[in-house]
Amino acid sequence: GQALEIRAEMINALVKKHAPMCMRQLGQTLEERKHLKHQGRLQFGLFLKELGLGVEQALLFWRRSFANITDDKFNKEYKYNVRYNYGLEGKRVDYPARSCARIIMQDTPGPQDTHGCPFRHYSPANLASTLSTTYGLGQAQSSEILATVKSGHYHVACTRLFEMTHGVARGKGLDGKGESVAHPNRYFERSWKLQQS
Ligand code: SF4
Incomplete structure (x- = not known):
């Protein structure tokens, strides 16, 4: 559902304030390079849509x-993809945000890519x-985070980072009852909600 x-x-x-690391890194890359590659645009674009x-x-x-391209190039090469994500082009599927x-598990990033899950795909x-x-x-x-990642518990590492950066006690998770990170949009929504309370 829509959070706001x-x-x-x-x-x-x-994004800087509330998004999980995967999305924050995509936002930062986009700001720095004025560009994101295809899988990054999909991952970030669908996340933003669901927000x-x-x-x-x-x-x-x-x-x-x-910012570094002309309107003409944008309209020709990228507008379609944005509208596609919203089910307005091609197969007209209203794609959900990626869990x-x-x-x-899918679309493993190559060396030049910035999509994916940093806990799974970054070097230590x-x-x-x-x-x-x-x-x-x-x-x-x-x-602590690196050790958790090393043992293959990426969701736990992401949840611990949420706790550490939101003043939430260990084990309380996203909702104060131990909810673990399973979806970037839930991470964002919980972070945003904490700010309101
Ligand atoms: Fe993003 Fe999920 Fe990885 Fe956290 S565990 S960084 S929300 S993909």
């Missing part, structure tokens, strides 16, 4: 984000550096 009504200009700040971003605002967001299982060094620079985690917290 968002406009294009709100996205970057909302409540309508197609007109989505077109505005992607157009502004791809963690989908992101972790890259993950450690993201935890310290983007999230400001100290040594002990960072080591």
